[in-house]
Amino acid sequence: METIKKKGVRSVFTVKEKMFLTPHYIRIVFAMSDQQTELFKNVMIGDHNKIFLPVNGTNDIVFPDEHTTNKESLSPVRTYTTQYINYKEKELFVDFVAHGDNGPASGWAIKAKAGDSLGIAMKESSRPILRDADxxxxxxxxxxxxxxxxxxxxxxxxxxxxxxxxxxxxxxxxxxxxxxxxxxxxxxxxxxxxxxxxxxxxxxxxxxxxxxxxxxxxxxxxxxxxxxxxxxxxxxxxxxxxxxxxxxxxxxxxxxxxxxxxxxxx
The missing domain is CATH 3.40.50.80 (Nucleotide-binding domain of ferredoxin-NADP reductase (FNR) module)
Incomplete structure (x- = not known):
């Protein structure tokens, strides 16, 4: 059977809003530009995605490329799930477990504020995240x-x-x-x-x-x-x-x- 390679899309997003859904659960809402809304129109909600955290306490996101030699200069990467994309309002939602500063993603989310940056990469897919069952x-x-x-x-x-x-x-x-x-x-x-x-x-x-x-x-x-x-x-x-x-x-x-x-x- 032929393996279908998914197309990856990525972009740097800006925090629009942050809310604690529960004491240990943070929802970050990111604003989407027209270009980002078009770029991410075919991704599958609930599928795995990668987030790229700011480099060394800055607000800069550095994606890897084929010419990268110094990995320490790149944004730290973690695996997360995009919870929801509201294409009409141009908003992307990512939820974080808040378990203190011992994890880089948790630490970033706890301190995140409007205007902060986060890199998000997803793969385009039409495959359901669950197979059909009763x-x-x-x-x-x-x-x-x-x-x-x-x-x-x-x-x-x-x-x-x-x-x-x-x-x-x-x-x-x-x-x-x-x-x-x-x-x-x-x-x-x-x-x-x-x-x-x-x-x-x-x-x-x-x-x-x-x-x-x-x-x-x-x-x-x-x-x-x-x-x-x-x-x-x-x-x-x-x-x-x-x-x-x-x-x-x-x-x-x-x-x-x-x-x-x-x-x-x-």
Missing amino acids: KYLLIGDSTAIPVIGAMLEQLPEGVEADVILEVFGAEDEMFLSSKANLSIEWVHNPYPEKGSNLAEIVRKRILPTGNRFVFAAAEFSIIKNLRNYFKQEQNWLSSEYSAISYWKKGESEDQSSIQRKEERQN
Whole structure:
């Protein structure tokens, strides 16, 4: 089967507005020019994108190119999900988990103000972020709320969506919109970097049957546990689930990227 290469688009955006949706959840609204609105018209909401942070405390974004030799001069890169694009109002939304200054993206979002810059790169795609099913089980920690929120908004009427989301505390529970028959279980974990019982909670659930699909996104050890559960213990087909590791305890995104990618391919 022929591999279709997606076209990447990127641009530097300016912060228009910032709001705390919950104590640990920040939404940044970026203004879009006419040119940016046209450039990003074919991207898939909920798909992965890269953000490029300002260089060394400045407001400058430096994208890499084929001539780049000094990587230290480039903008730090992190993986995020674009939550929503309002093409009519020319606004782009990116949500951040606020977990202090120990992460560069979190630190930037906490301090961000109107007029600040952020580089955003996405890929054009017409492929749905979820395969068609009658029953869905969506699992994630706080880092997965943007993508799961985007998935829920795209689900049609009549399907079942069972969701398990881990957040820091009750004050971080939020409204998620969907046309699907939606059931959400909120799990509270104030110190996710010290461990989580999210995988154990999933293992105790009655799994969907029939035309089903499971999506899981969380910390490395949780995803490794769940991937083994669905693949080895439950003997599910690879088309029935997707498990993605977004981060790994004690390591930066750069440090853990290779190991997380290898785990995803297993």
